[in-house]
Amino acid sequence: MRLELKDLSFSFAEKLVLKGVSMDVADGEFLGLMGPNGSGKTTLLRCITNFLPGWDGKILVDGKPMVSYTPRSLAKVFAEVPQISSTDFPFTAYDIVMMGRIPHIGSRLEGETRKDMEIVRTSMKRTNTLQFAERHFSELSGGERQRVIIARALAQQPKVLLLDEPTVYLDISGQFEMMDLIRGLNKEERITTVTVLHDINMAARYCDRIALLNEGRLEAIGTPEEVLTQENIQSIYGLDVSVRKDPFTHSVYVMPRSARAPPKRHGARVHVLCGGGTGGPLMRALVENGYSVSTGVLNVLDSDYENATDLRVPVVAEAPFSQIGPESHGENLRMIDDSQVVIVLPFPVGPGNLKNLEAARYAVERGKRVYVFRADREVAYDFVGGRAESFISALTSSGAMEVRSLAQVLTEISRLGGAASA
């Protein structure tokens, strides 16, 4: 069933909560509603079900205005799953699911028919709740209760399922179980689904499309890749994230880096020689502490290359799986010239990137402060027959300082302080 919102506005206590939201939800679609707290997601759901009267604009359900439906017929179109359902009254799980039949039972004089009971049983089977049908709802765990509520929604035989953060009170396995169940119903029973979600990665993984709300406005709507960009998340959540692709599902996933905006650059310029992912934590720590960081030379597919671009750290790049050429090596040396500090990580050294150790030697010769991370003896890093080892020991004997931990190197360079930055 198609759902169209046109210029939907709603104000509560003279405050505009929704400001002209327009969107279409296609038949059979799985749409995620996202946005910070107070952005109007729940309000939007409540306008769609007409629970909040007094909204402005148009809501069309299957082409007809929503207000032309009676409460009962609307309850056959929409089923809603709230964040949490509870009652102190001794309803059994079965009682709760049977409530889904209320809009379908024709007259108040009628009781539940055999057909109603059959539908309730099927719904409970589908949601794996039949085994505790006779237990009291209040005695069930959060996940079990939420499944019972989904069963009730199914018993309503709705065309559209509306969910308000259905996983918020569930543990991690419960969350995936719930999302798999909802996604399954969406695909198999073709129930159009609109769900408020807070977990960005969950949304990216399960939703066909995502609508991003902020302060009552629809900021973006589209596929997860279109909507969940670094810029959107930065501007709406004020959160610095990196957006990557899940190697297994190819859905986008988002990693928060820091809730704080990047601090003002104040410290020394630091050049990092790394590779194979060894430089990620250090570069991040340096950026967060306000140092100007650069790195190189890295191959384009190297994970430290991704780390650097995520952190918006200037990086000297080389084509994938290629040797460091003279041009990029020269660029690397220029960056070292511009830095006060050079840090060498125990990155895997092969014939392709041996030049990076030459760059380290260059830094020592030019009188830069050079710190060398001591390699973990257990982890092989020298793939050039001992030449990397001898490079490193030459560095430490000619003035480079050996460090053991990230914390140590940060303390060391903070001590350089004003002298270095001056």
Next chain:
Amino acid sequence: MLILGGLALLLFLSAFVAILVGTLGPIGPGEPERITFSEAIDSIFSDSTYHWVFWNVRIPRVLLAGLVGAALACSGTAMQAIFRNSMADPFVIGVSSGAALGAAIAGFLGLTSIAGIGLGMPPLFAFITAILAAFTVYVLGSVKGRVYVDTLLLSGVAVAAFLGALVSFSIYLARQQFHQLIFWLLGSLALARWSYVEILLVVVAIGAAVVYLYGRDLDALLLGEETAHNLGANPEPLKKLMLGVSALMAAAAVAFTGVIGFVGLITPHMTRLVMGANHRLLVPAATLSGAIFLIWADTLARTIVTPDELPVGIITALCGGPFFLYLLRRHSMGRES
């Protein structure tokens, strides 16, 4: 269904036994006396000494007890659903204190019940003020036509306290009616008559039928107003209808018998502990149980200290309280395991 049949049978038997039990006062002066079961049955069906007493005092009294119990229990069931709180009772919206004030005013003005017109003045006054009090609470508890149950509950408390103070004040002013008013405040079925039975029968039949027919809607309401709305059970009209019907039943009951506490609180609660919260079963079961409970409470009230009688409200609280606590404890024990 089996349980409802059983309760109906039990109600019938209770009424029958209650009619036969107790002392009988002769018309005019003289000591009340005990008679045996067979004498009692004789008196009911043949024109003997006590025939008139049975048909005009005992039988209406037992029937009124049943109807008042049913009215309060049914009203309490609906109130507990509306307030989503099993501690609610028919009097939370000010019905009892409103009725008490009406009765006090009638007493103060010297408007005692006038025989012959069927309905005395105190019940009429009590009924009107009870409905007025409930309506005041309703107005205070709603904003722009929307009923907010938490505000409603607090308004009920405030209005009841205010009216209660007025009642105490009128007791202070009218010392000679003091005893009479206290008796009324504790509830009594001693004034039962056929006209009361007839009126209350109509009120209870309509009221209980309406509450029963909206049973599924009440189920949905207990999971919250949003859930009720989304199941097509429009919560605003539902709350108003249920408040109106419950207030009517409670006011009618209180007008005839005074404030009989505990029946409307514990009967729905106990029935729910045994039968679950499904209102299509709960409403008839609680209504029948309320009738049975009050018939027995009244029988005790009039036999326990013969030739005198106790206000029935004392009996309901004395029996109901401990039994309620017992059920509550047993229920919470079950919750532990």
